[in-house]
Amino acid sequence: MPLCTICHTPFDPPTTWRHTLTIAPQPKLCAKCVEQLSLITPPICDICGRPLKELAPxxxxxxxxxxxxxxxxxxxWSQTLTRNRxxxxxNDFMKEAMALFKFRGDYAVIYAFxxxxxxxxxxxxxxxxxxxVPIPLSNERLHERGFNQAEAIASLLPKLNLLESIAQLLPLKHFFFQQPFRIENILTRTHHEKQSKKSRTDRIHAKNVFSTNTQKINKPILLIDDIYTTGSTLRHAxxxxxxxxxxxxxxxxxxxG
Structure with a gap:
């Protein structure tokens, strides 16, 4: 019997035909932990994806x-970031899960999601x-943590299955099938004080810590990160x-956040 990735309690994972055929990853969380996750549901802000029901009118x-x-x-900053989802x-459960993942080095936590x-x-x-494009860490922060959480999340994105790979040869494929993507580490980041220690004003007006040697990208970019708090990190990138x-x-x- 597997152990829950977060609380380490033995549990009997629910299985469906998708799990049996390995189309979907095997469940990693027990029912009690799943209940504590809070999925974001509409209505949300069109740009940052924040739940609007938590805001006063x-x-x-x-x-x-x-x-x-x-x-x-x-x-x-206008029109810098098209949208975040x-x-x-x-919530408190997710704060504990991210503390396990980012600060206590329990890399396996990310597979729960x-x-x-x-x-x-x-x-x-x-x-x-x-x-x-995963949001990078500075070399100092990467050495301190041992891994980049944004790269870990990006690595979980769905790969093309056999049918989707074959479909890339078809016209109008983008209407019906997942499109292939490339993960590129084209950003670098200089070391700085942790964002969590800065006020919103400080984050907005801070010197841009990101740079890239890549020119003429000429493609839409999807940035990957663990958390959207003020939006400063994503907009600077x-x-x-x-x-x-x-x-x-x-x-x-x-x-x-």
Whole structure:
């Protein structure tokens, strides 16, 4: 009997034909842990994906939240990030799961979200010809942590199955099948104080820590990161990529803080 990836309790995983045929990853969480996950549901902000039901009416501007309204009315940042979509809210359970993953080095935790993440990607992005770019860590932070959490999340995105691979030879394939994607580490990051220690104002006005040597990207980019908090990290990265020729920059994050 397998152990739950988070609480390490033995559990009998539910199986479906998709699991039996290995089309879907085997469940990694017990029912008790699954119940504590909080999936984000509509209505959400059109730009950052924040649940609008958690906001007072005065902090909602048509279909976007007040934070995104401020971003979009700042000439420096307007239209830098097309949209972000996040899978889960940052509740207490998810905070503990991310602490296990990022700060205590339990890499296996990320596999608990693989199936939902793959479904989520297919729901929002699989019909697009995208270049996948994980948000990088600085060399110092990478040495400290031992792995890049954004790269770990990107590695879970769904690969083409046999039918989808064959379908790439067909006309109109993008209407019916998942499109292939490439994961490219084209961003670098200089070392800086942890974002979690900065105020929103400090994050927005901080010097851009990202750079790229890639020119004339000429493709839409999908940034991958673990959490969207203020949107500063993703927008700073998006700004560099758009200056290098990206036609658009969107993001997929596991959590909306």
């Amino acid at each position: 005065e902090y909602i501007y048509d279909t976007i939240c007040y934070d995104c309204y401020r971003w979009e009315h700042d000439p420096t 996040s899978l889960y809210t940052y 693989q199936e939902k993440l793959q479904q989520f990607y297919k729901q929002h992005y699989n019909k697009q010809d995208l270049l996948i 998006a700004k560099v990529l758009k200056e290098a020729g990206a036609t658009s920059v969107s993001a997929l994050t596991l959590i909306r």
